[in-house]
Amino acid sequence: MASVPWWRGQRYYDSAGWRGTWEQDGGGATINQGVHTVDLLLWLFGRPEEVFxxxxxxxxxxxxVEDVAVAAIRFADGALAVLHATTAAYPGLGVRLQVHGSQGSAVIHDDQLEYLHTADGPDPSAYADGPDRSGDAVPPSQLRGATKPDDAFVTGHLRQYHDTVEAILGGRRPGVTAVEALLDVAVVKAVYLSAHLRRPVSVPAVLAGDFDDVLAAVEGSAATVSSVLGAGVAR
Structure with missing residues (x-):
């Protein structure tokens, strides 16, 4: 489960003509505020198959554009996820990423580990009352409640910039490729398409350009997913 319960007042959208528009903002809470958490979901679970x-x-x-979005995402291995992104959650709460499975659960809250519990054997019920193991997994500075540096909000951005520059200078593959990043965009497009069509939407079909005409109508522009993704993306 991924939740981005943020708040943006009306003044935020009124502060610039491009805010809240399809043409210049590209969408609302999903693409603008929630896409980073979508990226984390895909990093954890792999290639998504369908979105509703x-x-x-x-x-x-x-x-x-939307100020609230909720979506169910089905992945290639059958895993299911729930995505929630909004700019209407007054006064604005922390981003949460929760992973639950038959052998354990973990919760990341505002980029800090809040909870971690895993089974130690083949019978999970024998370990269900075990302790939270967050402190064993990460240093104290990364646990929920630890004091963050003043530049914590931009730290992740700086790491990506540094990695990109080092990849160019060193002639190596970057930590995140364009294809991986654009898959995030395809999932967001699938959210918008599903909400418009009121039915599940195949992410591979979005990548293949099957919904380009629908997207142009939804977004009110001639931009298409296929032109953004390019011919090199596997379909």
Whole structure:
């Protein structure tokens, strides 16, 4: 489960003409605020197969895009995830990423590990009352509640910039490739398509360009997914 329960007041959208528009903002809470958490979901679970979503404008005026989105995502191995992204969650809460499985669970809250528990043997029920093992997995500075440096919000961005520059200078593969990043965009597009069509949408079909005409109508522009993804993406 991934939740981005943020808050943006009406003043945020009124502060610039491009905010809240399809043409210049590219979408709402999903693509603008939630896409980073979508990226984490794909990093953890792999290639998504299908998305079923609802979106709405529930707390703002004079915007074309969604301020609330909820989606169910099915992955290639059968794993299921729930995505929630909003700019209507007053006063704004922390991003949460929860992973639950038959052998353990983990919770990351605002980029800090809040909870971790795993079974030590083949019978998980024998270890269900075991302790939280967050402290064994990461240093104290990365545990929930630890004091963050003033630049914590931009640390991840800086790491990506440094990795990109070092990859170019060193002629190596970057930590995140364009294909991986654009798969995140395809999932977000699938959210918008599913909400518009009111049915599940295949992510491979989005990558293949099957919904380009629908996307152009939804977004009010001639931009298409296939032109962004390019011919090199596996379909």
């Amino acid at each position: 979503a609802y979106t709405g404008v529930l707390a703002h005026e004079r915007v074309e």
